[in-house]
Amino acid sequence: xxxxxxxxALGRAMSEEMARDPKIFLMGEEVAQYNGxxxxxxxxxxxxxxERVIDSPISEGGFAGLGVGAAMVGLRPIIEMMTWNFGxxxxxxxxxxxxxxxxxxxxxxxxxxxxxxxxGAAHMLAAQHSQTVEGMLHQVxxxxxxxxxxPADGYGLLKSAIRDNNPVIFLESEMMYAMKGEVPDEExxxxxxxxxxxxxxxxxxxxxxxxxxxxxxxxxxxxxxxGIECEVIDPRCLRPLDEELIFNSIRKTHRxxxxxxxxxxxxxxxxxSEQIHRICFxxxxxxxxxxxxxxxxxxxxxxxxxxxLPEIERIIPAIKQVLYMD
Amino acid sequence: xxxxxxxxxxxxxxxxxxxxxxxWLLSVYQEMCYYRRFEERVLQAYTQQKxxxxxxxxxxxxxxxxxxxxxxxxxxxMVTGYRSHTQAIAKGIPGRQVFAELFGRVTGCxxxxxxxxxxxxxxKRFLGGHGIVGGQVPLAAGVGFAINYEKKDDIVVCxxxxxxxNQGQFHEALNMAATWNxxxxxxxxxxxYGMGTDIKRTTSIDHLWKRALAYDMDHGQVDAxxxxxxxxxxxxxxxxxxxxxxxxxxxxxxxxxxxHSVSDPGLYRTKEEMTDWISKxxxxxxxxxxxxxxxxxxxxxxxxxTKGKEMAKADEAWADxxxxxxxxxxxxxxxxx
Ligand SMILES: Cc1ncc(C[n+]2csc(CCOP(=O)(O)OP(=O)(O)O)c2C)c(N)n1
Ligand SMILES: [Mg+2]
Numbered sequence: 001x002x003x004x005x006x007x008x009a010l011g012r013a014m015s016e017e018m019a020r021d022p023k024i025f026l027m028g029e030e031v032a033q034y035n036g037x038x039x040x041x042x043x044x045x046x047x048x049x050x051e052r053v054i055d056s057p058i059s060e061g062g063f064a065g066l067g068v069g070a071a072m073v074g075l076r077p078i079i080e081m082m083t084w085n086f087g088x089x090x091x092x093x094x095x096x097x098x099x100x101x102x103x104x105x106x107x108x109x110x111x112x113x114x115x116x117x118x119x120g121a122a123h124m125l126a127a128q129h130s131q132t133v134e135g136m137l138h139q140v141x142x143x144x145x146x147x148x149x150x151p152a153d154g155y156g157l158l159k160s161a162i163r164d165n166n167p168v169i170f171l172e173s174e175m176m177y178a179m180k181g182e183v184p185d186e187e188x189x190x191x192x193x194x195x196x197x198x199x200x201x202x203x204x205x206x207x208x209x210x211x212x213x214x215x216x217x218x219x220x221x222x223x224x225x226x227g228i229e230c231e232v233i234d235p236r237c238l239r240p241l242d243e244e245l246i247f248n249s250i251r252k253t254h255r256x257x258x259x260x261x262x263x264x265x266x267x268x269x270x271x272x273s274e275q276i277h278r279i280c281f282x283x284x285x286x287x288x289x290x291x292x293x294x295x296x297x298x299x300x301x302x303x304x305x306x307x308x309l310p311e312i313e314r315i316i317p318a319i320k321q322v323l324y325m326d
Numbered sequence: 327x328x329x330x331x332x333x334x335x336x337x338x339x340x341x342x343x344x345x346x347x348x349x350w351l352l353s354v355y356q357e358m359c360y361y362r363r364f365e366e367r368v369l370q371a372y373t374q375q376k377x378x379x380x381x382x383x384x385x386x387x388x389x390x391x392x393x394x395x396x397x398x399x400x401x402x403x404m405v406t407g408y409r410s411h412t413q414a415i416a417k418g419i420p421g422r423q424v425f426a427e428l429f430g431r432v433t434g435c436x437x438x439x440x441x442x443x444x445x446x447x448x449x450k451r452f453l454g455g456h457g458i459v460g461g462q463v464p465l466a467a468g469v470g471f472a473i474n475y476e477k478k479d480d481i482v483v484c485x486x487x488x489x490x491x492n493q494g495q496f497h498e499a500l501n502m503a504a505t506w507n508x509x510x511x512x513x514x515x516x517x518x519y520g521m522g523t524d525i526k527r528t529t530s531i532d533h534l535w536k537r538a539l540a541y542d543m544d545h546g547q548v549d550a551x552x553x554x555x556x557x558x559x560x561x562x563x564x565x566x567x568x569x570x571x572x573x574x575x576x577x578x579x580x581x582x583x584x585x586h587s588v589s590d591p592g593l594y595r596t597k598e599e600m601t602d603w604i605s606k607x608x609x610x611x612x613x614x615x616x617x618x619x620x621x622x623x624x625x626x627x628x629x630x631x632t633k634g635k636e637m638a639k640a641d642e643a644w645a646d647x648x649x650x651x652x653x654x655x656x657x658x659x660x661x662x663x
Contacts, residue, residue, distance in 0.1 A: 025475070051475065057505070062464050062498025069468020072453055073403065075475060077468075092495070096458045097465065103659050105446035105454065106437035110662040141660050165662035 002185055007040045007177040009151035010116075013158035014041065014078060016187065018048050021076060024162060027054040027063055028080030028117075037082045038118065038177050064090030064115065068098045068167075071113040078162060081117030084133045084171065090115070091136075098167040099142030114161045116170035119147075120210060120261045121298060121309055123175070130298035130305075134209075135267040137169050138239045144168045144192055145238040145268075149213035151181035153236060156190030164192060173211045195242035197249070201229030204319055205249040207272060208259040209234055212310065216259055219315050228323065238268045246272065247280055254285040255322040259310050264292050286322040291315050346554065348621040352630065354396070354553055355616065358388040358609050359634035361412040364421055367638045368411060368428060372588050377428050380457075381442045382409040386583035389608035390515060391416050393556030394483060397564050403451045403469050403482040405462045408443035409515075410455035413485060418450035421641040431648035438651045439659070459520075460486065460493025463512065467499040470508030470573070479568050481509040489520020491537055492528060503573040504541040510573045511563065515550075517582045522594045535577035543575050550578035551606040554615070581606075 004012065018024045026041060026048075032055040035042040045053040056063040060081065067077035081087035087094075098111045121130035138145045146161050146168055148154040154172070161168040198213055199220050208216040213234045220230035231249050235242050250256055256276060260269035273288045291310040299305055320326045346354075365383040372381050384391065395416035398404075404417050411428075415421045419435045427434030428442055436446045443457045453469065456462040466484030473480050490496055491514060503510045514534050518525050531537070538545030544566075548559045556578070563574050581603040585592035616622040622630075 057498070057501055059498035059502065061495045062467070062502055065461065065464020065495060065499065066468040066471055066502060069405070069453070069465035069470075070472040070475070071468070072465065073469050073472045075472045092458060092461060093464060097456070097461055101454070102662055104436060104440050104444045105448070106439040106655075107659040107662075108436070108446050108448040109453065112662070144661075 001182040003180050004151050004155075004183045005177065006151045006154050006172075006179045006181070007038060009155040009181075009183050010040050010158055010172065011042055011044070012183070013155045013162070015044060015047060017159055017162045018044070018052065023074065024076045024078060025052045025054065026078045026080065027056050027067065029056055029058055029082045031055060031080050036080070038174060040172070040177070041080065060086050060089035061092055064093035065097060067113050067115075068093055068101070068111055071111045072101065072109045076112050076162065078114045078116060081115060083129060083174070084117050084119040085129050085131050087115065087117055087133065094137070094143070094167065094169070095140050099140045102166075103142060110165050111167050112165045114158075114168045114170050116158070117172060118174045118177075119171040120173055121305065124300055124302055124305060125298070126300040127297035132262050133169070134171060134238050135262045138268050138271070139266070142167065143239065145171070146192060147171045147209045147236060147238060149176070149198070149210055149234050149236075151179065152183045153190060153196065155183050156188050157192070157236060159187075160189045160192050163189070168192070171210060175211050190236070192237050193240035193242055195233060195235040195237070195245040197231065197245070198234050199230065199232040201231040201253070203229045203253055204255040204257065204323060205231045205233055205246075205253045206257050206259060206319070207233045207235065207246060207269075209236065209238065210261070212259045212261055215310065215312060215315060219312055219319060222312070222316065223319065228319070230319065241272070243275060246276065250276055250280045251283045254283055256288045257315065257318045257322055258288065258290045259315055260290065260292050261310060262292055263295050264290065267292065286324065289318045289322055291318050345558070351612065351616060351621060354392055355609070355612050355622075355627065356630040356634060357392050357416075358553065358612065359631040360421075360637050361388045361391065361415070362609060363631070363635045364412060364415070364638040364641065367642050368425075369584070369588065371428070371642060377430065379441050379443075380408065381428070381588045382586065383584055384409060384412045384582070386603070386607070387515060387517060387550070387580045388412065389553035389556050390513070390550040390578050390580055393550070393553045394513065394560050396557055397560040398483065399480070401451065402480050403453060404485070405453040405466050405469065405482065406455055406485040407459070407462060407487060407490065408455055408457045409487070410445050410485075411442070414445040414447070414452055414455070417447070417452040419445065419447045419452060421637065422644040425641045425645035426648045429645045429648065430650060431645060432651040432655070433648045437655065439655070460490040460495045462486065463490070463493075463496045463499040466510045466512065467502050467508055470503060470510040471506065473509055474507070474571070481511055481564060481567050484510055484512045485515055486512065487520060488514055488516040488518060488525045488534055489523065489528065491534055497540075500537065500541045500543060500573070500575065504543045507571050508573055509567055509571050511567060511576065512573065513576045513578050515580060516577055517580050519582070519586070521586045522590065524594070533577060535575060538575040544572055545575040545577070547577040547579065550580040551603075551608050551611065553608055553612055
């Protein structure tokens with residue numbers, strides 16, 4: 001096993017897939033000559049040339065749509081959004097076009113495309129550069145929504161996303177690009193829709209994805225010292241969602257906290273919570289709690305940003321609350 | 327084609343000798359009559375509440391769709407907006423499947439999933455009617471990108487309305503098409519109105535072909551009430567595009583006789599304006615030309631129109647008999663395998 005950074009793991013996934021299938025191309029702002037705003041596409045221009053690794057104008061709606069049109073006639077685009085905050089400019093193409101095409105055309109035009117880029121808060125980037133989009137996009141039939149919390153998962157899931165015949169939203173994180181981890185030397189694919197148990201425990205289930213997984217792991221570590229064993233579940237794919245993995249964990253621990261970098265209402269976490277209450281009602285010893293962003297735009301000042309994000313200071317009390325320890 | 331930054335080529339208003347033979351012209355006449363009659367039946371069926379939803383027709387604009395289609399190869403792609411019944415038929419989708427789609431039947435060209443605004447055919451390379459004004463322009467850029475990527479010599483035609491040229495996506499896509507030399511022929515169906523709004527009230531320029539100047543794109547303007555001029559002009563554009571691979575913006579001047587959609591009585595236009603445009607009717611113009619050149623008599627023209635009427639009637643009658651989609655279809659084709 002090699003130790004790779006998260007950005008290297010994603011770059012390797014794209015590189016292997018592009019070598020395998022000449023229909024795949026990468027387009028986005030700064031992806032080619034500059035090697036990517038976050039260097040995820042480093043080296044791809046040299047390897048695959050300017051026909052397949054293309055610097056776009058700053059036109060998210062335009063090049064998202066270009067990708068959709070190219071996918072309709074047989075290519076397999078990877079469209080990089082410099083961050084998902086800017087990707088919002090491409091939502092018309094993602095929601096109104098990519099997600100609807102197969103259905104509107106009654107199966108005639110599939111759209112095999114990956115829209116990928118960093119999502120969520122980084123550090124002191126303020127209101128217009130700190131948003132998550134999974135809550136908005138997991139509600140759209142026709143889209144798949146994929147996240148990952150470590151280099152190996154990023155690698156295996158991005159490869160599957162690229163091979164999928166649907167529009168896939170692939171959410172990364174600026175804060176994770178430098179994260180190191182073991183990635184298998186041989187090719188490996190993680191099927192979309194299969195979650196992962198990141199830590200086993202019997203007292204309480206913590207559900208988190210992307211960089212919230214490491215927050216959950218830190219909490220688990222801290223509470224282990226107090227004799228509390230947390231089970232940390234990373235669903236990885238938010239659509240399709242590995243609901244059985246979640247339900248089975250709840251049936252074991254009977255308690256659950258969902259940690260999510262999003263707002264309280266109409267989010268992926270609110271959906272998961274509803275499912276747990278509905279399907280596992282008799283297994284629960286406490287209502288599911290959720291730790292989310294505070295309902296304000298992201299402030300800039302470090303101390304304020306810290307208050308708004310789901311930090312350990314708010315997660316630990318929630319875990320103790322479902323354990324009736326407070 | 328046109329020198330960069332200059333006034334565009336225009337189809338000249340002067341009398342011109344058509345290179346087309348009689349048989350061809352008669353078939354064009356017949357096709358335009360068919361589309362007129364088809365859309366009339368569509369409106370009638372809507373009024374009879376045989377179907378619902380939004381419904382936009384092309385009555386008055388037949389010359390553009392016919393003139394353009396006959397300048398293309400079957401292999402060329404087309405993507406368009408919501409006003410697309412007759413464009414779909416011209417591209418090769420049988421009229422009865424278009425009618426069945428309007429009626430929400432399983433044998434419609436989108437199995438009843440699309441309706442009036444969303445006609446599709448993968449076989450015929452008709453990439454959809456789309457309901458988001460301007461949203462189809464980036465799609466066309468993508469098709470053009472794929473054509474170059476695969477080193478093919480097809481082109482893609484993208485129809486949009488005049489009002490759609492004020493959408494950001496139109497500009498983003500034109501810039502990409504021009505920057506990367508994508509073989510996209512963007513045709514503005516310039517019927518002067520976006521719904522009830524005169525284009526002059528919302529647009530800073532007097533001629534929409536000027537949009538191309540911002541992108542150094544080849545461009546032109548054509549009298550799209552005249553099918554012969556339209557066909558000749560677009561044939562030249564297309565022939566040139568296959569050589570140069572450069573995109574082109576065509577400002578096609580036309581007029582819709584009916585309201586924007588079925589629910590619009592069109593009261594924002596004056597009688598004089600309507601009468602003036604109807605005096606340039608594309609079907610009558612060609613009819614006069616045929617008669618003047620002794621290629622057809624009134625009776626022969628009448629017979630061609632009658633044939634068009636009968637074809638439209640047969641399309642509707644076929645659609646009437648078609649089954650509705652099975653319930654399970656609602657859950658199909660959300661995701662591809
Ligand atoms: C993004 C968007 N905004 C508004 C509408 C509503 N709408 C539908 S058609 C139309 C007018 C478009 O006019 P034009 O582009 O000139 O095309 P025409 O109908 O004349 O063919 C409007 C405003 C829409 N479908 N999409
Ligand atoms: Mg218009």
